[in-house]
Amino acid sequence: MTSRPVIPVRPAAGKPSPEVLAALDTRWRWRYLMLAPHRLGFFLAMVVLVASGGWWALVQVARSTGWWGLYYALSPTLVHSVVTAFGFIPLFFAGFLFTAGPKWLGVAPLPAQALRAPLVAQAAGWLLWLAGAHWRIGAALAGLALAAVGLVWMSALFWGRVRQSQAQDQWHARVVAGACVLGCLSLAGLWLSLAVGTHALARAWVFTGLWGFVVVVYVTVAHRMIPFFTSSAMPMVQAWRPFWVLWLMLAAALLQVLAAWLEWAGLPATRAGPAWTLVHGTLQLVVGGVLVWLACVWGLVQSLRNRLLAMLHIGFLWLGLAFVLGGLSQWLAWGFGLGTLGLGALHALTMGCLASLMLAMVTRVSCGHSGRALVADRIAWSLFWLLQAATVLRIASAVPGVFGIAWAWLLPLAACLWAVTMGVWGVRLGRWYGRVRADGRPG
Secondary structure, three states: OOOOOOOOOOOOOOOOOHHHHHHHOOOOOHHHHHHOHHHHHHHHHHHHHHHHHHHHHHHHHHHHHOOOOOOOOOOHHHHHHHHHHHOHHHHHHHHHHHHHHHHHHOOOOOOHHHHHHHHHHHHHHHHHHHHHOOOOHHHHHHHHHHHHHHHHHHHHHHHHHHHHOOOOOOHHHHHHHHHHHHHHHHHHHHHHHHHOOOHHHHHHHHHHHHHHHHHHHHHHHHHHHHHHHHHHHOOOOOOOOOHHHHHHHHHHHHHHHHHHHHHHOOHHHOOOHHHHHHHHHHHHHHHHHHHHHHHHHOOHHHHOOOHHHHHHHHHHHHHHHHHHHHHHHHHHHHHHOOOOOHHHHHHHHHHHHHHHHHHHHHHHHHHHOOOOOOOOOHHHHHHHHHHHHHHHHHHHOOOOOHHHOOHHHHHHHHHHHHHHHHHHHHHHHHHHHOOOOOOOOOO
C-alpha cells in the first residue's frame, strides 16, 4: 500500500494554512522588514554595525601600515567612540523594546510602520556621520543631528507606551525610558560641543551616553531577563533578582558618569585628585567583586550546559571584570602613576560585556521570532568566541609590548577580527529579517 502525499489545506476561513504561507515566498524582500518591529530595528542596526566595524578596521590598518592616506575632518577615535556608543546599539534597543516592552507593560504593540521614520533617520544619520568624518565636519554634524532627531522620536514613542500602561510593575520600563531621555540629552550636548569645537566636553558627553544611557538600559534588561531565561531553561536555578541589585548597578553606572564630568572639570590635576583616584578605584573594585559574585549566583557555571544561555552569562561576567580592571587602573595610577589598564577596562565593557550580550540577546530574539529553535548553533557559538578573542586582543593592546608581540599590530588585529565577526553575524541575521518566518506564523 503506497502512502499518499500530504497536501496542506485551507482552513475554514478560506485563507491558506501557515505551512502554505511559509512556502509561498522564500525570497528576501524589503517589505518583510515591516512585518515586526524587531525586523526593522535589528536590520538597520546590523547595517550601521557592519559599516562602522569595517570602517574602523580600515582606519586601524591605514594607521599601522600607511598603505593609504585618509583625510579626517574629525578625530577618527572620536568618530569611533560616538558611533559605538550611540549608533547601532539604540537601534538594537528599538527592536527589543518595541517587541518585549509592550508585554512588560501590558499595552498594544506599535506596528513597525510607526517606527520606520525614526529608525531610518538614525541609521541614515550614522552613515552620514561616518562619511562626514572623511569629507567635512558640517556633513558629520548633519548626520549627528539626524540621528539625534531619530533617537528623540523613538524615545517619545516608547514613553507613549509607558504612559498608557496600567501594569503594576513598571520599574524596568520606566528606568529604560528615563535612560533614553539621558541618551537624547547626551547626543544634543555632543552636537553642541562639536559645533563649538570643544572636544574635551564632547568626550564627557560620550561617556555620559555610554554609562547613563547604554549601560543603564543593559543592566536593567539584564536584571529582568537573565534570571528569567536561566530559571526557564534550568529549573534547578531559582530566578533571584532583588531590586537592591538593580539599584547597585544603576548607582555604579552613574558613578562612572560622575567620574567623566570630574575628569572634564580637571579634578585629577588638583590636590584632591589622588584622593578621588583612590576612592574611585576602590569603589570600582567593590562593585566589580559584587558583580562577579552576582554572575555566579545567577547561574554562570550551570549555564555552560546551554550555549545560548552561556553567552548571556559570560557577557554579564564581563561587566564585573570591566569594573575590576577599571579599579586596578585607578590604583595603578594612584600608586605608580600608570594608567595603562584604562582603555582595557573600557573595552572589557564595550566589547566584552555590551557586545557579547548584544550578540546573545539579538540571536535569541531573532531565532525565536523567525520560527527557528532557541539554540546557539555552531556558527553563532563560533562567532561568540571570535568576539571573546577580539576582546582579549583589544585589552592586551592597552599594554605595550605584551606577549612579545609588536603593540602596533594588536589593535588593528582586534579591529579586523571584530569587523569579520560582526560582518558574518550581521549578514547572516540580516538575511532572516527580510524573509517570512519558517513556521508560517505572523511576525
